[in-house]
Amino acid sequence: MRVTLEQLIRDYPAWCIQDLAGGWVAMRRNLVPCTSELSNVRCGESLDELAANLQAEIRLQRRGQTRRGAA
Numbered sequence: 001m002r003v004t005l006e007q008l009i010r011d012y013p014a015w016c017i018q019d020l021a022g023g024w025v026a027m028r029r030n031l032v033p034c035t036s037e038l039s040n041v042r043c044g045e046s047l048d049e050l051a052a053n054l055q056a057e058i059r060l061q062r063r064g065q066t067r068r069g070a071a
Helices: 005-011 047-070
Strands: 015-020 023-028 041-044
Touching: 005 015, 005 047, 023 047, 041 047
Parallel strands: none
Antiparallel strands: 015 023, 023 041
8 A cells, every 4th residue: 555645744743744856855843963863854765665764763763762761
């Protein structure tokens, strides 16, 4: 099943999603520090690729929250 722009906007409200030069870009609405292991920008050639990259970012973010919570 192909991802739609509307789905991405609904599923990732913390990101501003735009088409850009033949691909897609998602930028965080609230930036993370440059020292963070998280990204402020994620890209994809298609919406499906962008969705996969955003999901990877969410997994990374959750892993970091778990690590901080365990300390």
